[in-house]
Amino acid sequence: MKTIMIGNELEISALGLGCMGMSEFYGLGNDEESIKVIHRALELGITFLDTADMYGVGKNEILVGKAIKGIRDKFVIATKFGNMRGSDGSFMGVNGKPEYVKKSCDESLKRLNIDVIDLYYQHRVDPATPIEDTIGAMSDLVTAGKVRYIGMSEASPATIRKAAKVHKISALQTEYSLWTRDPEEEIFDTCKELGITFVAYSPMGRGFLTGRFKTNNEFPEGDYRGNHPRFSDGNFEHNLELVKNIEELAAEKECTPAQLALAWVMAQRDFIVPIPGTKRLKYLEENVKSVDIILSVDDLNKLNEAAPAGFAQGTRYPERAMQSVNI
Secondary structure (H helix, E strand, O other): EEEEEOEEEEEEEEOOEHHHOOOOOOOOOOOOHHHHHHHHHHHHHOOEEEOOOOOOOOOOHEEEEEEHOHHHOOOEEEEEEEEEEOOOOOOEEOOOOHHHHHHHHHHHHHOOOOEEEEEEEEEOOOOOOHHHHHHHHHHHHOOOOOEEEEEEEEEOOHHHHHOOOOOOEEEEEEEOEEEHHHHHHHHHHHHHOOOOOEEOOOOOOOHHHHOOOOOOOOOOEHHHHOOOOOOOHHHHHHHHHHHHHHHHHHHHHHOOOOHHHHHHHHHHHHOOOEEOOOOOHHHHHHHHHHOOOOOOHHHHHHHHHOOOOOOOOOOOHHHHHHHOOOO
């Protein structure tokens, strides 16, 4: 497994593992199988695990904590705070108040059953709280030894710059893939300038770019993609043309569409690490092979033609959720 540095300070595998879907959003999970996936990921060289306090309303952090028990020092653990949810799973807004930051950190440490969080993200920017106050509280956590490095998620360049004046921002986690190319406009330049590693979530377009879905009525009960704008009637059919193009190019490269999509993300900048999520061993092992795929300039040009920026139809989140991205 190749490696990459988080903020020039923390070595991680060049491919991470997103754990969200093990507990929520993509249909029912199986904790026993998910733990096997995490253990197999380590065997394959993946050391970077991504979770958040909101995934499964805390259940995902508990799951990750169980999986890493006894081997915690083998992993770099990233988690997040900021998206508040009720015990019934209801969404209650975004909170970046200093007291909430510190309370959330203590609760995450307890659920994960660890002494320190390697990378702690603000999951979404709270427009009602000055970013300087939120990052200041996160900086206090570093001083207290509860957090090693600080990250942000879905923050705008202006907000990132304000935050970086308070404390070093080591990582920015934002959606990026062949069908979501927004970060190319300003975010990448900001990250490069400030020495921030870009962590790409949903690098396979929430599974769409794998080619596994041919209609938009295949999702299991509890899978939120059934209500996602890009999977809705009309948009789905339009976006499927993008997948067909990727499938053709993958066949030429003798790899799967998923592997090609991941290889493309890693080829865009030397400071990008994708964190594809899966709860299945076969998909984990498929994804890992993407690290060894070399894309030529010609390959990249073909992919850019096949999946031009702005091609995807439909917003990347429902309207309400779109209000909390790139703030």
